[in-house]
Amino acid sequence: MGILQEFKEFAVKGNAIDMAVGIIVGAAFGKVISSLVADVFMPPIGVLIGGMDFTKLAFTLKEAAGNTPAVTLNYGNFIQTLVDFMIIAFVIFMAIKFINRLKKKEAATVTPEPSNEERLLTEIRDLLKERK
Missing domain, CATH: 1.20.5 (Single alpha-helices involved in coiled-coils or other helix-helix interfaces)
Incomplete structure (x- = not known):
């Protein structure tokens, strides 16, 4: 079996595609959580600790x-x-x-x-x- 055929079988398997989707969604979720921390949670915490x-x-x-x-x-x-x-x-x-x-x-x-x-x-x- 040629390397291109093996790669094609790997790339179209459901697991590889699910993993790729999970990584992309995870990266986007990471950005949302980072914004939540930096823009929503940290300002009140900064006020509570005296603006430090x-x-x-x-x-x-x-x-x-x-x-x-x-x-x-x-x-x-x-x-x-x-x-x-x-x-x-x-x-x-x-x-x-x-x-x-x-x-x-x-x-x-x-x-x-x-x-x-x-x-x-x-x-x-x-x-x-x-x-x-």
């Missing part, structure tokens, strides 16, 4: 000299990223919890038909009860 901007927190390792910029350890960016991560993780957790709740409700409303084996076993059980 974490991204400006830094420790200077070496002062600027002439045209050479200062060397800084930007721990504020790390703190901001950590806060963003915690909020994103919480939002995703809540979204998954909501989706699972919907699935449980859907599963509870659909009662599967008993299989042929279950029906046959039920009939046998009922016949055995009648004999006693």
Whole structure:
């Protein structure tokens, strides 16, 4: 089998296409969540902590000299990223919890038909009860 044929079979399989769609939707969802964090959650948090901007927190390792910029350890960016991560993780957790709740409700409303084996076993059980 040629490499082009193998690639064609791989590319048109449902799993590869589902994965591609999942990645694209995931990237778009990531942008939505990032905007939610930056534009909705962080401003009130900033107000609550007195308007402090974490991204400006830094420790200077070496002062600027002439045209050479200062060397800084930007721990504020790390703190901001950590806060963003915690909020994103919480939002995703809540979204998954909501989706699972919907699935449980859907599963509870659909009662599967008993299989042929279950029906046959039920009939046998009922016949055995009648004999006693």
